[in-house]
Amino acid sequence: xxxxKTAAGAARKRARSEMSIWxxxxxxxxxxxxxxxxxxxxxxYYVIFDYGPMYGLQIAFKDxxxxxxxxGSPWVGFDHFVEFFNSYYFWRLIRNTLLINxxxxxxxxxxxxxxxxxxxxxxxxxxxxxxxxITYLPHFISVVVVVGMLVDFLARDGIVNQLLSSFGxxxxxxxxxxxxFRFIYVSSGIWQQVGWSSIIYLAALSNIxxxxxxxxxxxxxxxxKQMLHITIPGIMPTVIILLILKMGSxxxxxxxxxxxxxxxxxxxxxxxxxxxxxRKGILEANYSYTAAVGLFNAVIAFTLLVLxxxxxxxxxxxxxx
Amino acid sequence: MIKPTLGEKTFDALNVTxxxxxxxxTLYPFLFVAFSSLSDPGLLAQHRGLLWKPYGFSLNAYKxxxxxxxxxxxxxxxxxxxxxxxxxxxxxxxxxxxxxSRRNVFFKNAIMFMIVVTMFFQGGLIPTYLLVxxxxxxxxxxxxxxxxxxxxxxxxxxxxxxxxVPVSLEESAKIDGASEWTVMWRIILPLSIPVMAVMxxxxxxxxxxxxxxxxxxxxxxxLYPLQLxxxxxxxxxxxxxxTTDASGVDKMPxxxxxxxxxxxxxxxxxxVLYPFLQKxxxxxxxxxALKE
Numbered sequence: 001x002x003x004x005k006t007a008a009g010a011a012r013k014r015a016r017s018e019m020s021i022w023x024x025x026x027x028x029x030x031x032x033x034x035x036x037x038x039x040x041x042x043x044x045y046y047v048i049f050d051y052g053p054m055y056g057l058q059i060a061f062k063d064x065x066x067x068x069x070x071x072g073s074p075w076v077g078f079d080h081f082v083e084f085f086n087s088y089y090f091w092r093l094i095r096n097t098l099l100i101n102x103x104x105x106x107x108x109x110x111x112x113x114x115x116x117x118x119x120x121x122x123x124x125x126x127x128x129x130x131x132x133x134i135t136y137l138p139h140f141i142s143v144v145v146v147v148g149m150l151v152d153f154l155a156r157d158g159i160v161n162q163l164l165s166s167f168g169x170x171x172x173x174x175x176x177x178x179x180x181f182r183f184i185y186v187s188s189g190i191w192q193q194v195g196w197s198s199i200i201y202l203a204a205l206s207n208i209x210x211x212x213x214x215x216x217x218x219x220x221x222x223x224x225k226q227m228l229h230i231t232i233p234g235i236m237p238t239v240i241i242l243l244i245l246k247m248g249s250x251x252x253x254x255x256x257x258x259x260x261x262x263x264x265x266x267x268x269x270x271x272x273x274x275x276x277x278x279r280k281g282i283l284e285a286n287y288s289y290t291a292a293v294g295l296f297n298a299v300i301a302f303t304l305l306v307l308x309x310x311x312x313x314x315x316x317x318x319x320x321x
Numbered sequence: 322m323i324k325p326t327l328g329e330k331t332f333d334a335l336n337v338t339x340x341x342x343x344x345x346x347t348l349y350p351f352l353f354v355a356f357s358s359l360s361d362p363g364l365l366a367q368h369r370g371l372l373w374k375p376y377g378f379s380l381n382a383y384k385x386x387x388x389x390x391x392x393x394x395x396x397x398x399x400x401x402x403x404x405x406x407x408x409x410x411x412x413x414x415x416x417x418x419x420x421x422s423r424r425n426v427f428f429k430n431a432i433m434f435m436i437v438v439t440m441f442f443q444g445g446l447i448p449t450y451l452l453v454x455x456x457x458x459x460x461x462x463x464x465x466x467x468x469x470x471x472x473x474x475x476x477x478x479x480x481x482x483x484x485x486v487p488v489s490l491e492e493s494a495k496i497d498g499a500s501e502w503t504v505m506w507r508i509i510l511p512l513s514i515p516v517m518a519v520m521x522x523x524x525x526x527x528x529x530x531x532x533x534x535x536x537x538x539x540x541x542x543x544l545y546p547l548q549l550x551x552x553x554x555x556x557x558x559x560x561x562x563x564t565t566d567a568s569g570v571d572k573m574p575x576x577x578x579x580x581x582x583x584x585x586x587x588x589x590x591x592x593v594l595y596p597f598l599q600k601x602x603x604x605x606x607x608x609x610a611l612k613e
Binding site: 025035041043045048050051055056057064070118122134136138142143145151153163166224260281282287290294295297305 | 336340344347371439447448470501532552588
C-alpha cells in the first residue's frame with residue numbers, strides 16, 4: 001500500500017517537475033527572446049561550419065562521389081583505414097609527424113619559459129620592454145614571408161652559405177636536404193614564436209605573490225634560490241597546462257608552414273599527415289581516403305590529450321578538465 | 322638594499338648580453354631584407370656577406386613591385402578581406418560573447434558546451450573543404466570571410482571581458498527600459514574598448530596573413546590576396562613575368578631585389594601599426610591566459 005502510494009507520488013512529482021521545466025523554458029524563451037535572436041547567427045555558424053564537417057566525416061567510411069553526395073554514397077566500412085595502414089606512407093607519416101613534434105617539445109617548448117625567466121631577472125624595466133617589443137614582432141609576420149625569407153637566406157648563394165663559406169664550409173641547398181628539414185622547421189618556429197609564447201609565462205610570473213620573495217630574502221635566499229624555490233614552482237601549473245595541450249597536439253603539426261617549405265626532395269622527412277591529406281585529398285581529389293586519414297589522426301590526437309591530462313591529474317593535480 | 326654578489330653581477334651581465342644577441346637575431350633578418358630592397362640590384366648581386374646599410378641605392382625594385390598588376394590586385398583584395406572580414410568577425414564574435422556573458426539564460430550552458438566541443442573535435446580539412454564547395458562559396462570572396470567567422474578562443478576572451486562589466490550598470494539601464502540590444506551597444510561594447518581593440522588586431526592580422534583558404538578555395542587570380550601572390554613570387558619563384566621588360570642581363574639581379582621589395586611591401590603595414598597596438602594585445606593575451 002505504502003509503496004504504491006509513494007510510487008504514485010514520485011510519478012506525480014516527476015510529472016510536475018517535467019511540467020515546470022517546460023514552463024521554465026517557455027518563460028525563458030519569452031523573456032530572453034531578443035537574446036536568442038541575437039545568438040541565432042552564431043549558432044547557425046557553429047552548426048554549419050563546425051558540426052557540418054563533423055557530419056561530413058562519415059565519408060571516411062564511404063566511397064564518396066560528388067554526384068551521389070555525402071548521404072547517397074555507398075558505405076565501405078573501414079576499407080580506407082585498412083588501405084592507409086597498409087600503405088607505404090603510413091609509417092613515414094607517423095614518424096615525421098611525431099619526430100617534428102618531439103623536436104618541438106624538446107627545443108621549442110622550453111625556449112619561451114627560459115626567455116620569460118631571463119626577462120624576469122632583468123633589472124631595468126625599460127630594457128625588458130624593449131626586448132619584449134622586439135621578440136614579439138615576428139609572431140605577426142605571415143608564414144609566407146617567413147618561409148620566403150628562409151628560401152632566400154638558405155639558397156645556394158644565399159646569405160647563410162655566404163657566411164658559412166668564410167669558415168670554409170661548402171655551400172649547400174639546405175631546403176633540398178631532407179636531414180636539414182626538421183632543424184630548419186623547428187628553429188625558425190622558435191625564432192618566430194619564442195617571444196610571443198613567453199607572454200603567458202610572464203603573466204604567470206607577475207601573479208606570484210611578492211611577499212614570498214621578501215620572506216625568502218629575509219631567510220637569506222639569493223636570486224638563484226629564489227628562482228628555484230619560488231619562481232619555478234610559481235609557474236609550474238601554467239607549464240603543465242601548456243604541456244598537456246602540447247601533448248594533445250602531438251599529431252597535428254600545422255600544415256601551412258610545411259606546405260610552403262617542403263618539396264618532393266624533402267618529402268622523406270617533411271611530409272606529415274596534414275600535408276599528405278592536403279596533397280592526396282585536395283590536389284588529387286581522394287576525398288574519402290584522406291578524410292579517413294584525417295579522422296585517424298584526430299582520434300590519436302584526442303587520445304593523447306585525454307591520456308596526458310589524466311597522467312597530469314595523477315602526478316601534479318593540474319588538469320585541463 | 323643588499324649588495325649584489327660577484328655571481329649575481331656576472332649573471333646580470335650575461336643575461337643582458339644574451340638578450341641583446343636575441344634582439345639582434347630577431348631584428349637582423351628584417352634589416353637585411355630592408356637594406357637589400359633599397360640596394361642597387363646589380364651591386365647587390367656582387368655583394369657577399371652581411372649588409373649594414375643599403376648597397377648603392379635604388380628604388381627600382383619598388384617601382385617594379387608597384388607596376389605589377391598582380392600585387393596591386395592582391396593588395397586591393399587583401400584590404401577588402403581585412404576590412405570586411407574583420408568587421409564580420411567582430412559582429413559575430415560579439416553577439417556570441419554577449420549571449421554567453423548573460424546570467425539567467427536557460428540554454429546558455431548548452432550553447433557554451435556546443436561551442437567548446439568544437440575546440441576538441443573537428444571534421445578536418447577534407448569535410449570542411451567539401452562543405453565550403455557544396456555551399457557554393459568556392460571562388461567567391463566569401464570563402465575568405467564566412468568559414469572563419471568566429472575564432473572560439475577569441476570568443477571566450479571577449480566573453481570574459483563582457484562578464485567583467487558591473488551588473489548594476491546594465492540593471493539600471495534595463496529599469497530605464499533598455500533592451501538587450503541597447504545594453505550591448507550602449508553599455509557593454511563601449512566599456513570593452515580595449516578587448517575590442519585586441520580582437521580587431523588579432524582578426525585583422527589573421528586576414529592580412531591568410532593564404533591557405535585562398536589557395537584551396539580560390540581559382541580566379543583576380544580574387545587572390547596579397548599573400549598568395551607573395552607565395553608565387555617568393556617560394557614558387559616566378560618573378561619572370563615581372564622582369565620581362567628588363568633586358569636579359571639585368572633580369573637575375575632585379576628578380577632578387579623584387580623579392581626583397583615584395584617582402585617589405587607585405588610587411589610594412591604590420592610593422593607600422595605594431596607599436597601602436599602592442600599595449601593592447603599584451604593585455605588581450607593576459608585576459609585569455611589568466612581567466613580560463
